[in-house]
Amino acid sequence: MPFEIRPANPVDDFVEDPRVSVFSGDEWRRLLALARRHGFDPSDEYKDVLAPEPGENRELGLAATQELAVALSEALREETAPGGEGDDGIRVGPPDEPGLQVDWARVRSLGELSESGPVTITHLP
Numbered sequence: 001m002p003f004e005i006r007p008a009n010p011v012d013d014f015v016e017d018p019r020v021s022v023f024s025g026d027e028w029r030r031l032l033a034l035a036r037r038h039g040f041d042p043s044d045e046y047k048d049v050l051a052p053e054p055g056e057n058r059e060l061g062l063a064a065t066q067e068l069a070v071a072l073s074e075a076l077r078e079e080t081a082p083g084g085e086g087d088d089g090i091r092v093g094p095p096d097e098p099g100l101q102v103d104w105a106r107v108r109s110l111g112e113l114s115e116s117g118p119v120t121i122t123h124l125p
Contacts, residue, residue, distance in 0.1 A: 001025050001124055001125065002022050002023060002024050002025065002028075002124045003022070003023050003024075003121060003123055004020065004124055005020070005021045005113055005121055005122075006019070006020040006021075006113075006119060006122075007019060007020075007113065007116055007118070007120075008059050008060075008119055008120045009117060019112070019113050019116065021113060022124070023110075030101070031072075031106065034072070034075050034107065035071040035072055035075065036071075037075070038074040039067075039070070039071050039074065040067055040068050040071035040072075041067065041068075046060060046064050050121060051123070052121060052123045054125045055123065055124075056123055057121060057122035058120070058121050059118055059120050059121075060118060060119050060120075060121060061118050065118055065119055066115075068111075068114040069111050069112075069115040072107055072108075072110060072111035073111055075107060076104070076107055076108065089103045089104055090102050090103075090104065090107060
């Protein structure tokens with residue numbers, strides 16, 4: 001089931017915010033694994049917020065979103081191949097498991113959304 005991530009404080013309640021992102025469940029787990037590898041939420045403080053039950057939503061506060069943005073920025077900086085970004089994305093698992101990677105643009109999308117402030121995480125049914 002997908003996860004929708006949107007600004008907790010939208011600029012305009014009547015216009016769809018273009019920064020809203022929807023990630024598949026697997027993609028969301030890979031993004032969080034990548035962020036954790038780069039220092040996000042080492043003590044699992046935000047575990048319940050990051051994984052709401054289907055149909056529920058949770059708000060990830062400002063301190064947590066700043067921590068997430070820094071971790072993803074660090075991931076993008078460290079994981080960039082010497083010749084630039086590779087077509088395969090960023091690996092979040094062992095090399096012999098090609099499905100365990102996340103697309104560069106998806107990392108950037110979540111990072112930019114996190115930089116904007118608190119976000120609401122909704123586990124879509």
